[in-house]
Each structure stands twice: as structure tokens, then as C-alpha cells.
Amino acid sequence: MHWLRLFLPLAISLLFVYAMNSRIGALPPPGKFFSPFTGFWQNNESGVVTAEEINITGLTGIVKVVMDKNLVPHIFADNNHDLYLAQGYIHAKYRLWQMEFQTHAAAGRISELIGERALPYDRQQRRFGMAFAAECAEEAMMADPMMKEALLAYTAGVNAYLAQLKTAQLPVEYKLLDYQPEPWTTLKCALLLKYMTYELAGRSSDLPLTNILKTYGQSAIDSLFSGTPYVVDPIIPAGTVWDFTPLPVPAQPAGWISEVPVPEDQPAPHPDNGSNNWAVNGSKTASGFPILCGDPHLGLNLPSYWYQMQLVNKECNVSGVSLPGVPTIIIGFNEKIAWSETNVDADVLDWYQVKFRDNRFDEYFYDNQWKKTTKRIEVIKVRGTDAVMDTVIYTHHGPVVAQGDKELMDDDFPKGFAMRWLGHDPSVELKSFLLLNRAGDYKNFVEAMSYFSCPAQNFAYADVENNIAIWVNGKFPLKWKEQGKFLLDGSKPEHEWQGWIPHGHDPHVLNPARAFVSSANQLSTDTTYPYYINWSMDAPRRGHRINQVLEAGTQLTAKEMIALQFDNKNMTADYLLADMIKAVNESALNPSQLQQLQSLKNWNRMAEAGGTEQTVFEAWWKKLNNAIWDDELGKEGLQYPDADITLTTVKFNRNKSWIDNKNTPATEELPALIHQSFIEAITDMEAQYGADVTNWQWAAVKNTHINHLLRIPALSRNHVSTSGNQGIVNATGGGHGPSWRMIVELGKQVKAYGIYPGGQSGNPGSPFYDNMIDPWSKGLQNELLILQDANEKNAAVIATWTLKN
Amino acid sequence: MILFLLILVISALVQLWLPWWSMLLVAALLSYLAGKSYTHAILSAFLACGIVWLGYALMISGSEGNLMTNRVAELLTLPSSWLLYPISFIFAAVTGAIGAWSGFAIKKFRQ
Structure with a gap:
């Protein structure tokens, strides 16, 4: 009893500290996270910025950072080295977690942070050769003195911030996932550039x-x-x-069609990527x-x-x-x-069918002889368990992405094919x-x-x-x-x-x-x-x-x-609505359908947030697309034609054999499809949103949402009420849209306006995290402050920082 | 009262540099040195540690606002972000109490 009275509290103390210092499922370690000394409390931020002096090793002179009321920094430096060092420092100060997370994502290192469920994603990034691409780019950039200076200075700036960063001030995402930032490198700059390259040029059909x-x-x-x-x-x-004399274009070789049986999955070219x-x-x-x-x-x-x-x-x-x-x-x-x-x-990603000598993948057939592959061993660290090794086979075309043996995130890569991608070239x-x-x-x-x-x-x-x-x-x-x-x-x-x-x-x-x-x-x-x-x-x-x-x-x-x-004219409707309305047999409509058709007749074809016509038209247009193409092209591994073709098909009643639904004995004609699609669209809308059309407002149905990179709802903005849609100049869809709007009036004194759907701070606990979303959603823009001098007096300046060695 | 104040001040100071569980050690050590009874030690540490966290949380909220606090409440699906204050209080209070219990138990054992 005597001993128990001693050991019971000691054992409970140890267990308590151990348990409360560990993650509980997906939740952060409660001791660290709830502590006002180190936890989330510290990420509350009033947004007040005051003048500061900051010592940064590596600066050659004095750098002034003038912050304006939108938290936009205006950096004044003597030379390129100091300028990019300060830029790296400021980027890290406001966006550290994001920059590191995106480069981890590019390199296929998310399993390190969140465990096994990211393995298919990471493996795909490795197979895609993202790190390989970044290494090639880094080498090419570092060979040029101008780029080398900028990259090294920028990297030193990020690392100067990391050296000053206290645990309490870590961005909240590190606290939530319980990990630490690692030193920045020039390779990470290259990874970020490749992350964008993949976003914009990493797909093919x-x-x-x-x-x-x-x-x-x-x-x-x-x-x-x-x-x-x-x-x-x-x-x-x-x-x-x-204004040039063209080079001769290579002759097209005799026709060759890949014999590989391929249908696998619906491919995923991002139809919204536009600008x-x-x-x-x-x-x-x-x-x-x-x-x-x-x-x-x-x-x-x-x-x-x-x-x-x-x-x-x-x-x-x-x-x-x-x-x-x-x-x-x-x-x-x-x-x-x-x-x-x-x-x-541009079409800069092509797939090459490769014949390997055997299943060791050491050699492949090229130009009538066997050629050696190279292999790159990828080690994917996984949180909470052993690292996973993956061998990526490289031909001279590029890496074999889908080897057919292991799970990747997307299932739409041709199996056993090598990828030739311009993104891999230095x-x-x-x-x-x-x-x-x-x-x-x-x-x-x-x-x-x-x-x-x-x-x-x-x-x-x-x-x-x-x-x-x-x-x-x-x-x-x-x-x-x-x-x-x-x-x-x-x-x-x-x-x-x-x-x-x-x-x-x-x-x-x-x-x-x-x-x-x-x-x-x-x-x-x-x-x-x-x-x-x-x-x-x-x-x-x-x-x-x-x-x-x-x-x-x-x-x-x-x-x-x-x-x-912020123009919301729906050009698809402008081209086709009159023809589509003509094809509807009004005598076959019920009163609510008739009412919707009447609204469409009076519609100014603007996809406004508060209107319902865009909602109805969009539903109708989708139904019609499916009615025309789904029977032949809705199968896995195929795709619909581009919007252009559907426009032509409907406008000029072309492609009649495709219009006919192959799944029915009858021969469908276009006007009947248009009529039927309209009725189905209205029926669906009523089923989904109710008979009260005030619930059909476009912004509510579209639901523009701006997700945090970790897809955590509490850090995201849902239900941003705004006009527009893809295919419209204001191309704001559900999760995609104008990521930056800018107007520049050149002249003796340049004037500019701009806005983006977010805020200058990456900290969800700062008022500057999402303060531009609401004005952005209304189509407003901020006049941009352009300073000529760090000491210039301007009402929009809220603080000046002095950075020096 | 002295034990309470000592734990309050010293646990607050050490947490400026050391992890959260340092308050458990502070409560244990001070209870060992100045605890009069289990009740006295545990109650002093419970209140002192709880008040340190609650007080600091309120200070931050007063100067920096509640934007992150509100988001964390949403993340944890709490009905109100104010609940995070009692949760933090209780967490620190329990940590301190366990420490005081251990510290005073060692004292008793050695007597």
C-alpha cells in the first residue's frame, strides 16, 4: 500500500504526459495544441502591424519593407542579393507552411506528413518524375549567374526567417499535423515551379x-x-x-495504332483551367x-x-x-x-508504348535494338510506419508512370507506357x-x-x-x-x-x-x-x-x-438559347416548366449571382450534352468532345448519328432531345432544390468554395456568393476561377488595380487571411499602392520595417 | 496560498521556454517542498496551473482577437468557441494536479 501510494501518481503522471504529447487519431497532441504558450492560441492575430527593426544575417545593406493597409510589402533594397533575400524572408514570414507544403506535394512527400493514405498520390508524383524534373531545372538555373544569385539569396532569406521562428509562432498547420519545417533549398524553388508546370501542362488526352x-x-x-x-x-x-520562314515540318510516319487494350477510367483533363x-x-x-x-x-x-x-x-x-x-x-x-x-x-506530354525485353524492365526495344533503362529508387517516408521503396523505370523518352502493379492516385495513365514530357527538360x-x-x-x-x-x-x-x-x-x-x-x-x-x-x-x-x-x-x-x-x-x-x-x-x-x-455574359446561351427555346414544344409543358421557359426568353444571358436563369440554363445544357454524347462516349476511358463541337452540333444540327440514342430502337432527333432535356432539367431542379425558385439562385447552386490546401472546412470559405461560371469571362465556378485580377493603366504615372480571392497572410487566425474574398466576389478591385521611395509619405502606409545585418 | 502563488508564477515562467508538461514538474517539485497535505497541494496546483493557462489565453484573446480560436472550435465541432477556455483551464489544472499528487506522494514516502 505504501509503495502503491508512490507509484500510482508517478505512473499516471508519465502516462498522462506521454498520451497528451502524442497525436490522438487525426487530432494534434492536446498538451501542445491547447497550451496558450505554444498552441493554437498563439496564432490569433489582430492584424496590427508596427514598425520593427529586424536583424538578418547575410544582408549587405539596409532593406526597407513598407507595409500598406492591405498588408502588401513594398521592398526597397540596394542590390539584387538583398532584394531577393528580403523577398524570401517576407514570403516565409507570411506563407511558410504553404510554400513548404506545395513543394512537398510536388516532390511526392505528403505521406511523411499524413501517413499511408497519401501513398497513391506520392507514388504518382514520383512516377511522374517531379523531383527529377525539379533537379534538372535547378541544375540549369544554377548554371546562370543571375538566376543563381537570386535563388541563393531567396533561399538564405527563407532560412533566415526559419532561424528566428519560435515554436509558438509556427503556422497553425504545423501544430495541427505536429511536424516542423525543414531548411529551404534552391531545389524547393525548382519544385514549386514544377508544381505550377504540372498544374498547367501536366495532362493529355x-x-x-x-x-x-x-x-x-x-x-x-x-x-x-x-x-x-x-x-x-x-x-x-x-x-x-x-514574319519568319518556316522550317520543314517532319513527315508523318505510316499510320500506327497502339494495340494495347486500354479502357480503364474516365480521364481527367481539367476542363476549367483557363485565364x-x-x-x-x-x-x-x-x-x-x-x-x-x-x-x-x-x-x-x-x-x-x-x-x-x-x-x-x-x-x-x-x-x-x-x-x-x-x-x-x-x-x-x-x-x-x-x-x-x-x-x-500546348501538347507537350506524349505517351510512348514500350516493349520491354522481360519483366525485369532492364532493357527495351528501340530502333531495332535493345536499349538499357535506368532506374531511380524512390524512398517514400510514411508517417507512423516504415518507408516505402518504389523503383521508377526511365527510358530515354521519360519515366514509365503506370507499371500496372501498384496503386496510383489516378487510374488514367496508359499502362507500361513511357511519358515524354517537356516539363522534364532542363x-x-x-x-x-x-x-x-x-x-x-x-x-x-x-x-x-x-x-x-x-x-x-x-x-x-x-x-x-x-x-x-x-x-x-x-x-x-x-x-x-x-x-x-x-x-x-x-x-x-x-x-x-x-x-x-x-x-x-x-x-x-x-x-x-x-x-x-x-x-x-x-x-x-x-x-x-x-x-x-x-x-x-x-x-x-x-x-x-x-x-x-x-x-x-x-x-x-x-x-x-x-x-x-467581371463580365458575366454566358456566350453559350448567347449562341444557342434562341434555337433551344424554339425546339421546346410549349404545349407539352406544365405551368412551372412554362414559367421557367418564359424567364429564359426574357433572360439577358448574364450569369448573375442572384438570378435563376443561369441555373436553369446550365442544368438544361448539361442534360443536353449527356443526351447527345453519353450513349457512345460516356463509357470509361473515353471522353466527350470539346464544348465547341457541342455548340456546332446543336446550332447546325450536325452529327445526326451521334444525336441518336443508340440505347433505344427509335431514332432521336435533336429538337426532341432539346425538349426532353429541358423537362428533365426542371424536374431535377425541383427534386433537388424544391419547387420554390428562390432556392435556385445561381450563386447558391454553384456554391463557390475556397478550400484550405488541407481541405479542412474550418480553415476554408464555403458559400461565397458570386456571379460567373466557366466559359464566361468571369470564369468563377465552384472551386475554380480568377485567382488574381489585375488592371494596369500605363502612363507618365502608372496606375494599377488588383485583387485575389484570399489575403496576404497565410495565417487563418489573421484578418488578412481572407479579407479580399468578399470584395473579390463582388468584382471590386483595390487600387495598388506604387511607391517610388521607402520614405514616401502616403496615407496607405501602415508601418515600415528596417532589415539589416 | 503561498504554494498556489509559487506554482502560478514559476509554472508560467518556465513555460515561456519549456514544453507544456514542465508545469507538471513545477507542481510536483513545489508540492514536494511546500505541500501541507494532498488536498492542499493538489488544489493549489489545480487552480494555479489552470489559471495560468486561462489567464494567458484571455490575454491573447484581448490583444490579438479570436479568429483562430473560433476556427479551432469549428474544427473540433464545439457548439461555442468559449468552451475552449474551460477546456484549456481543465487541461492545465489536471496536469498541475497530477504533478502535485506525485510530488506530495514522494514527500510522504520519504517521511
């Missing part, structure tokens, strides 16, 4: 198209999967004369100087992809948005020029941004462009000398027409990429007669362009609308441009 070719023959490809837009409105205005940009020259503006506008559309996340900054030293004075994890401004402007990117969607996109940040004229801009390879972007450009331009810019393989639209034969040299389109031959136009340039991911050029970039790009609905407005525009100001970025 080679497999489903091969399946369709094998199931329905060449005629199906010709009628449904060839790049003929409903509206021809290319990025480079039709009729532009090319807008445009520039108008002074002849169309009130100021007489150009206005440049851009809004890249990405998955909507918290913390946001973007972080606003102004970077100033003797070489540059540049503002805009940066990517936490990478030095420089990615979309922005300086005193002389402005630029913005949209995605090209590349130096960072150099483009370093040069763009410092560019003063069109010549500088074109030089900056020559370093940008992947993901290819449409770069809109404007300068203070009243030049406007657009470059469909990237490194493009010199392909035969439609090379890589289908699976390729990895044993034949003539199936490989044959060389490169010279940079000067990338589609571009300077000062076109129409006095504006624009892009919205549509087809790059008219048919006179001598090279192949991709067989399909986005339907030019957004592009068409933008061009209509800019064509008609005169005396344009930022106000009209802000409105155009």
Missing part, C-alpha cells in the same frame, strides 16, 4: 482519343475531335502575316496610354497561390503578384511595361521573370520570352511607348500535324519529337491593326500557322466576348476594364 479511334474509327475523330472552333477568333488575329488577358493601345483609351489586364484562373485555394508585392532596387521597380516559394514578380508591371499570362495548353523560366521585372521595352520583353519554355503561356504585353503585343510563348516540339494526339510507338525513332520550333517562330503579333490583343486560352492562330501546337484548345467563348467588347470600346478606362473582368 492521348489515351481516351486512342480508345475512341479504336472504338469508332477515324470518322469519329474527324467529326468530333478535330480543332475547328464554332467561332473562329484566334489569339493572333486571323490574317496576321508571319484571360488583354491589352488595348492608347487609341482606344481615355488616357491615350495602353491598359493591360489579366486574370489567371486556377483552383481556388487558401492560402492563395499568389502574394502581392512591390520589389524595388536600382535595377527594377516592379509590382504585381509573386508565387511564394520563388523569387521575382510573376504577373505585374514596372514603370515602363506590363505583362500577364494565360495558359496555351529549363530556366525564372530567367524570363528576372528579365521581365527589369524590361523597359519590347526588345527586352522578347528577350525575356526566349527563356520561357514550359508551361507555355500567352504573354500579353503593353508598354508606355504605346506598343502592345502578345506572344503564344514557350518551347514547342517540332511535330508532324497532330503528332501525339494519339498514343505513340516508343520503338520507332520517327515517332519521337524531331526538334524544336525556333523561338522567333512562336505565334506573336506586335501592334495589330485592331489596336488590342487578347487571349482566353482559345486556338492560338488561324490555319495559316505552319506548325502544330495542339489539336484542340478552349472554345473561344470568353475570348469572343472579350474581343466583342474591346472591338466596340473607345475612351476605355480602368473602370470599364474592371467591369469586363
Whole structure:
């Protein structure tokens, strides 16, 4: 009894400390997490910023960081080293967890943080060769003194912040998952760039198209999967004369169709990835100087992809948005020029069928002989259990992604095929941004462009000398027409990429007669362009609308441009609604259906948050798409044609054999499908949202949500009420949309506006975490503060920090 | 009262540098040195440690606001974020009490 009285409390003490210092299921260790000394309490933040002096080892001079009322830092440094060191420091201060998490995600290291359930994701990233790609890029970047200086300084800045970071101040996500940040490296910068490359150029439809070719023959490809837009409105205005002599295009080898039986799963090209940009020259503006506008559309996340900054030293004075994890401004402007990117969607990912000698995968057949593979052993650390090893087989084409033996996250990779991806090639996109940040004229801009390879972007450009331009810019393989639209034969040299389109031959136009340039991911050029970039790009609905407005525009100001970025005209409805309404047999409708049809007749075709017409039209359009395509193309491993083809099919009643439902003995005609789809859409809406149409408001049904990267609802924003949809200039869908909106009015004194759906702080406990979401959802933009001097008096400045050694 | 104040001050100070469970050691040590009875030691530590956490949490909330507190309450599906204050109080109080119990038990054992 005597002993028990001693040992009972001691044993309970030990057990209690051990248990409360460990994670309980998915919950963080309660002792650490609930402690006001170290836990979540410490992440409460009032948002008050005060003047500070911060010592940072490695700075060569004094750096001033001027914070404005939107928590945008304006960094003034003497030289490039100090500028990028300070940028790294500030990125880490506000976005550390996000930058590290995204680079972990790129490298396939999420299992380290959350355990076995991330293994299929991690394994896929490893098989995709993401770390390999980053290593190649890092090596290429570090070989150039300018990039090396920026990367090393940036890395030193992040690590300077880490050295000062106290446990109590760790971002809350580290506390929730109970882990520590690791030192930043230049490789992580490369990983972040590849993370974006994968987002924008990491998909292909080679497999489903091969399946369709094998199931329905060449005629199906010709009628449904060839790049003929409903509206021809290319990025480079039709009729532009090319200012180069084209190289000969490789001859197409004799037809070869992969014999591998493939249907597996519905493929997942992200149909929403799109963006807008445009520039108008002074002849169309009130100021007489150009206005440049851009809004890249990405998955909507918290913390946001973007972080606003102004970077100033003797070489540059540049503002805009940066990517936490990478030095420089990615979309922005300086005193002389402005630029913005949209995605090209070039076909730079192809699949090669590989014949291995045996199941040891040591050799594969190529050019009539056996060639050796290389193997890369990937060690995937897994939280709470042993590390997992995975051997990735590399051919000279690239890695074999799906080996057919282990589980990957997506099941739509052709099994046993090698992936040829431009993202693996050494590349130096960072150099483009370093040069763009410092560019003063069109010549500088074109030089900056020559370093940008992947993901290819449409770069809109404007300068203070009243030049406007657009470059469909990237490194493009010199392909035969439609090379890589289908699976390729990895044993034949003539199936490989044959060389490169010279940079000067990338589609571009300077000062076109129409006095504006624009892009919205549509087809790059008219048919006179001598090279192949991709067989399909986005339907030019957004592009068409933008061009209509800019064509008609005169005396344009930022106000009209802000409105155009928030323009909600549904072009699909504009093209087709009248025809669709005509096909409905009104005498067969019940009163509520008739009422909905009546509303659609009076609809101004704007996808407004509070309206119900967009909701009904969208439901109707989806039903009609399924009614036309589902019977043949809804099967696993196939895909629907692009929106363009459906537009053409409905508008001109083409593709009659596809319209007919193969699952019924009768022959369906288009008007009957349209009528039936309308009734089904209304019936579905009533079943899902009730008979009271006030519950059908577009914003409520669409439910724009901005998720935290960990998909934790308490750190996310759900039910953001806003207009727009994909395919509309304001392309705000459910989880995807304008990730940054920017308007730049060039002139003697540059003026700019911008906003993104998030906030400057990555801390969910800060008022600056999501403070821009509400104004963003209403289409408002902040006027951006542009300082000339760190000591400039301005009402918008809230504090100045001094950073020194 | 002296034991209570000692635990209050010293456990607060050590937690500025050491992990949360350092308060358990502080409660144990001080109960060993200054505890008069099990009830006296345990009650003093319970209240002192609980008040340290509750007080600091309230201070943070007063100067920095409750945005994160509210999100954590939502994360833990609590009906109100105010519950996090008693939860933190109880957690620290129990930690202190267990420490005091152990410390005083050692004292008793050696007597």
C-alpha cells in the first residue's frame, strides 16, 4: 500500500504526459495544441502591424519593407542579393507552411506528413518524375549567374526567417499535423515551379482519343475531335502575316495504332483551367496610354497561390503578384511595361508504348535494338510506419508512370507506357521573370520570352511607348500535324519529337491593326500557322466576348476594364438559347416548366449571382450534352468532345448519328432531345432544390468554395456568393476561377488595380487571411499602392520595417 | 496560498521556454517542498496551473482577437468557441494536479 501510494501518481503522471504529447487519431497532441504558450492560441492575430527593426544575417545593406493597409510589402533594397533575400524572408514570414507544403506535394512527400493514405498520390508524383524534373531545372538555373544569385539569396532569406521562428509562432498547420519545417533549398524553388508546370501542362488526352479511334474509327475523330472552333477568333488575329520562314515540318510516319487494350477510367483533363488577358493601345483609351489586364484562373485555394508585392532596387521597380516559394514578380508591371499570362495548353506530354525485353524492365526495344533503362529508387517516408521503396523505370523518352502493379492516385495513365514530357527538360523560366521585372521595352520583353519554355503561356504585353503585343510563348516540339494526339510507338525513332520550333517562330503579333490583343486560352492562330501546337484548345467563348467588347470600346478606362473582368455574359446561351427555346414544344409543358421557359426568353444571358436563369440554363445544357454524347462516349476511358463541337452540333444540327440514342430502337432527333432535356432539367431542379425558385439562385447552386490546401472546412470559405461560371469571362465556378485580377493603366504615372480571392497572410487566425474574398466576389478591385521611395509619405502606409545585418 | 502563488508564477515562467508538461514538474517539485497535505497541494496546483493557462489565453484573446480560436472550435465541432477556455483551464489544472499528487506522494514516502 505504501509503495502503491508512490507509484500510482508517478505512473499516471508519465502516462498522462506521454498520451497528451502524442497525436490522438487525426487530432494534434492536446498538451501542445491547447497550451496558450505554444498552441493554437498563439496564432490569433489582430492584424496590427508596427514598425520593427529586424536583424538578418547575410544582408549587405539596409532593406526597407513598407507595409500598406492591405498588408502588401513594398521592398526597397540596394542590390539584387538583398532584394531577393528580403523577398524570401517576407514570403516565409507570411506563407511558410504553404510554400513548404506545395513543394512537398510536388516532390511526392505528403505521406511523411499524413501517413499511408497519401501513398497513391506520392507514388504518382514520383512516377511522374517531379523531383527529377525539379533537379534538372535547378541544375540549369544554377548554371546562370543571375538566376543563381537570386535563388541563393531567396533561399538564405527563407532560412533566415526559419532561424528566428519560435515554436509558438509556427503556422497553425504545423501544430495541427505536429511536424516542423525543414531548411529551404534552391531545389524547393525548382519544385514549386514544377508544381505550377504540372498544374498547367501536366495532362493529355492521348489515351481516351486512342480508345475512341479504336472504338469508332477515324470518322469519329474527324467529326468530333478535330480543332475547328464554332467561332473562329484566334489569339493572333486571323490574317496576321508571319514574319519568319518556316522550317520543314517532319513527315508523318505510316499510320500506327497502339494495340494495347486500354479502357480503364474516365480521364481527367481539367476542363476549367483557363485565364484571360488583354491589352488595348492608347487609341482606344481615355488616357491615350495602353491598359493591360489579366486574370489567371486556377483552383481556388487558401492560402492563395499568389502574394502581392512591390520589389524595388536600382535595377527594377516592379509590382504585381509573386508565387511564394520563388523569387521575382510573376504577373505585374514596372514603370515602363506590363505583362500577364494565360495558359496555351500546348501538347507537350506524349505517351510512348514500350516493349520491354522481360519483366525485369532492364532493357527495351528501340530502333531495332535493345536499349538499357535506368532506374531511380524512390524512398517514400510514411508517417507512423516504415518507408516505402518504389523503383521508377526511365527510358530515354521519360519515366514509365503506370507499371500496372501498384496503386496510383489516378487510374488514367496508359499502362507500361513511357511519358515524354517537356516539363522534364532542363529549363530556366525564372530567367524570363528576372528579365521581365527589369524590361523597359519590347526588345527586352522578347528577350525575356526566349527563356520561357514550359508551361507555355500567352504573354500579353503593353508598354508606355504605346506598343502592345502578345506572344503564344514557350518551347514547342517540332511535330508532324497532330503528332501525339494519339498514343505513340516508343520503338520507332520517327515517332519521337524531331526538334524544336525556333523561338522567333512562336505565334506573336506586335501592334495589330485592331489596336488590342487578347487571349482566353482559345486556338492560338488561324490555319495559316505552319506548325502544330495542339489539336484542340478552349472554345473561344470568353475570348469572343472579350474581343466583342474591346472591338466596340473607345475612351476605355480602368473602370470599364474592371467591369469586363467581371463580365458575366454566358456566350453559350448567347449562341444557342434562341434555337433551344424554339425546339421546346410549349404545349407539352406544365405551368412551372412554362414559367421557367418564359424567364429564359426574357433572360439577358448574364450569369448573375442572384438570378435563376443561369441555373436553369446550365442544368438544361448539361442534360443536353449527356443526351447527345453519353450513349457512345460516356463509357470509361473515353471522353466527350470539346464544348465547341457541342455548340456546332446543336446550332447546325450536325452529327445526326451521334444525336441518336443508340440505347433505344427509335431514332432521336435533336429538337426532341432539346425538349426532353429541358423537362428533365426542371424536374431535377425541383427534386433537388424544391419547387420554390428562390432556392435556385445561381450563386447558391454553384456554391463557390475556397478550400484550405488541407481541405479542412474550418480553415476554408464555403458559400461565397458570386456571379460567373466557366466559359464566361468571369470564369468563377465552384472551386475554380480568377485567382488574381489585375488592371494596369500605363502612363507618365502608372496606375494599377488588383485583387485575389484570399489575403496576404497565410495565417487563418489573421484578418488578412481572407479579407479580399468578399470584395473579390463582388468584382471590386483595390487600387495598388506604387511607391517610388521607402520614405514616401502616403496615407496607405501602415508601418515600415528596417532589415539589416 | 503561498504554494498556489509559487506554482502560478514559476509554472508560467518556465513555460515561456519549456514544453507544456514542465508545469507538471513545477507542481510536483513545489508540492514536494511546500505541500501541507494532498488536498492542499493538489488544489493549489489545480487552480494555479489552470489559471495560468486561462489567464494567458484571455490575454491573447484581448490583444490579438479570436479568429483562430473560433476556427479551432469549428474544427473540433464545439457548439461555442468559449468552451475552449474551460477546456484549456481543465487541461492545465489536471496536469498541475497530477504533478502535485506525485510530488506530495514522494514527500510522504520519504517521511
